[in-house]
Amino acid sequence: MTSATRMASRNRARAVGAASIVAVVALVEVLIGAGVINAFVVPRPTQILLAIPRIVVEEHVLHRFSQTAQEVLWASLLIAVVGIALGMLLFRFRPLRLAFETWVGALAAAPIVLMYPLFLVIFGRSTTTIVMIGFAAGLAPVILKTVEGLAGTRKVLIDVGRSFKLSSAQQFRKVLLPAALPAVFVGLRLGLIFAMINIVGVEFLINFGGLGQLINELAERYDLPGTYGAILFVILASILFFDLTERIERWLRPVE
Amino acid sequence: MALGAPSLGPPPSALLDVRNITKRFATGDGEIVAVDDVSFSVAPGEFVSIIGPSGCGKSTLFNIIGGLTGDYAGSVTVEGATISGTHPAIGMVFQEESTFPWRTVEDNVAFPLEIAGVAKAKRMERAAHFIALVGLQGFERRYPSELSGGMRQRVAIARTLASEPRILLMDEPFAALDEQTRLLLGDKVLQIHHALQQTTLLITHNLTEAVQLSDRVLVMTYRPGRLKRAVAIDLPHPRDSEVVSSAPFGQFVAEIWQDLREEASRGIEDAESRVRQQGTR
Numbered sequence: 192m193t194s195a196t197r198m199a200s201r202n203r204a205r206a207v208g209a210a211s212i213v214a215v216v217a218l219v220e221v222l223i224g225a226g227v228i229n230a231f232v233v234p235r236p237t238q239i240l241l242a243i244p245r246i247v248v249e250e251h252v253l254h255r256f257s258q259t260a261q262e263v264l265w266a267s268l269l270i271a272v273v274g275i276a277l278g279m280l281l282f283r284f285r286p287l288r289l290a291f292e293t294w295v296g297a298l299a300a301a302p303i304v305l306m307y308p309l310f311l312v313i314f315g316r317s318t319t320t321i322v323m324i325g326f327a328a329g330l331a332p333v334i335l336k337t338v339e340g341l342a343g344t345r346k347v348l349i350d351v352g353r354s355f356k357l358s359s360a361q362q363f364r365k366v367l368l369p370a371a372l373p374a375v376f377v378g379l380r381l382g383l384i385f386a387m388i389n390i391v392g393v394e395f396l397i398n399f400g401g402l403g404q405l406i407n408e409l410a411e412r413y414d415l416p417g418t419y420g421a422i423l424f425v426i427l428a429s430i431l432f433f434d435l436t437e438r439i440e441r442w443l444r445p446v447e
Numbered sequence: 448m449a450l451g452a453p454s455l456g457p458p459p460s461a462l463l464d465v466r467n468i469t470k471r472f473a474t475g476d477g478e479i480v481a482v483d484d485v486s487f488s489v490a491p492g493e494f495v496s497i498i499g500p501s502g503c504g505k506s507t508l509f510n511i512i513g514g515l516t517g518d519y520a521g522s523v524t525v526e527g528a529t530i531s532g533t534h535p536a537i538g539m540v541f542q543e544e545s546t547f548p549w550r551t552v553e554d555n556v557a558f559p560l561e562i563a564g565v566a567k568a569k570r571m572e573r574a575a576h577f578i579a580l581v582g583l584q585g586f587e588r589r590y591p592s593e594l595s596g597g598m599r600q601r602v603a604i605a606r607t608l609a610s611e612p613r614i615l616l617m618d619e620p621f622a623a624l625d626e627q628t629r630l631l632l633g634d635k636v637l638q639i640h641h642a643l644q645q646t647t648l649l650i651t652h653n654l655t656e657a658v659q660l661s662d663r664v665l666v667m668t669y670r671p672g673r674l675k676r677a678v679a680i681d682l683p684h685p686r687d688s689e690v691v692s693s694a695p696f697g698q699f700v701a702e703i704w705q706d707l708r709e710e711a712s713r714g715i716e717d718a719e720s721r722v723r724q725q726g727t728r
Contacts, residue, residue, distance in 0.1 A: 347543040350515055354539040355559050355610060365562070369549045444549045445590070 234416045242416035259401040266325030266386040278337020299331035304392045328389035329382030336378025340371030376440045461488035468521035481507045483671035492644040496657035497665045500714040504672025505650045509618040513539045538612030542619040546591040553587040559610035577605040597628045615647045630688040658699045669710040
């Protein structure tokens with residue numbers, strides 16, 4: 192498949208995806224209009240869209256979006272640097288892997304967000320607390336997928352490196368790491384999801400700015416179109432970060 | 448037709464000399480002798496194939512000569528110097544698909560030059576030369592996933608040739624390809640061998656491939672892997688795949704098959720008896 196046909200195929204898939212979302216939203220609109228879905232629980236999609244200019248002007252949603260996005264960005268950078276480094280360490284030293292891999296797996300399942308009082312004690316009521324909770328929540332999948340990716344490198348590729356007498360550092364940089372990249376990026380995306388959920392959750396809980404706090408305030412005022420409008424901005428942040436990771440992955444490893 | 452027994456001593460002209468190699472593996476059912484006292488040598492510019500049934504220790508021998516497997520008895524020498532571990536004089540081409548999927552054809556081929564610290568312009572120029580040699584000009588910027596299996600193996604061959612090894616060591620590089628592609632790639636290998644006078648040692652289980660390409664074919668026994676016989680293939684050079692329709696070619700194939708058939712039958716009987724034993728446990 193040439194790059195032009197690949198691009199055309201990708202664009203077609205994206206168009207189908209966007210059209211499906213529009214169709215689902217239209218269906219929800221129709222079902223609410225017909226009374227099948229209670230309008231007091233789920234506002235009409237058109238009402239949500241109409242609420243967006245209001246929350247932009249009155250609730251400063253863009254500023255809050257920027258705060259949440261910055262927290263997610265810092266947490267993601269920490270997750271990437273620390274998670275990949277720890278994954279490499281666990282891969283390199285087998286006893287460490289045997290000792291800690293199960294614990295790291297357990298960490299992935301832990302409801303980190305409930306530990307927010309502890310983080311508040313350590314880091315105070317600040318952005319650092321929110322970033323650190325996001326970091327702690329998103330770390331495990333990056334470590335696990337990095338180990339999996341490195342360990343799953345095809346033996347023949349390692350043998351090619353050995354046949355060209357690569358040093359350990361070259362073998363790592365030129366063979367193992369590029370081979371592991373797809374798995375590492377799966378881990379990064381999972382870590383990003385965990386971090387995003389926890390960051391918005393903590394903002395919601397500790398009322399310290401960001402989209403989470405806004406969602407909390409709007410929900411308490413029973414401003415449902417505004418609440419759902421703010422949730423749309425969380426989804427937007429998620430899409431932007433996903434797109435960013437995809438671009439970085441394609442840049443580092445253009446074709447699989 | 449020149450036939451000969453396995454070589455008993457290193458000839459003075461040998462580029463590669465493999466002497467009294469024995470390799471044992473410990474398994475759950477006891478120790479297995481994979482390779483047993485194998486000795487042969489390869490002269491500069493010579494194309495030698497080692498043929499044997501599955502399980503005869505061919506790939507073990509490939510790994511020993513290439514330096515990927517240690518802990519064996521015997522010695523491997525290149526131009527009289529004993530080597531251990533991987534060595535720049537020996538370039539390996541693997542049976543499995545071994546191109547780096549994240550690198551373009553030219554970046555794959557330039558890989559050993561990049562490791563050697565050759566400047567980018569120079570290494571791309573050298574890569575272009577070897578890409579042309581394997582007939583892949585026009586595909587320099589493509590990724591392996593955009594190529595056929597045969598093309599990917601040619602990239603792997605070009606990458607190994609780019610390291611300019613004294614000996615090209617190949618382990619069934621065309622095993623996954625269909626017969627027609629294999630014959631045509633055989634032509635390409637012969638052209639490269641002719642152009643570079645590249646000393647080549649090919650491990651294969653394919654009779655026609657061995658006779659089509661080689662100056663000498665070494666037949667191995669089924670477990671333990673020993674050299675049974677050396678057959679000199681005195682078909683005229685330069686050769687191409689048309690040689691397979693000639694009468695002398697058929698005679699060589701028939702002759703080697705006589706030796707190989709017995710070994711292949713032993714291999715099948717052994718595999719069947721192991722399956723039976725597993726069934727009765």
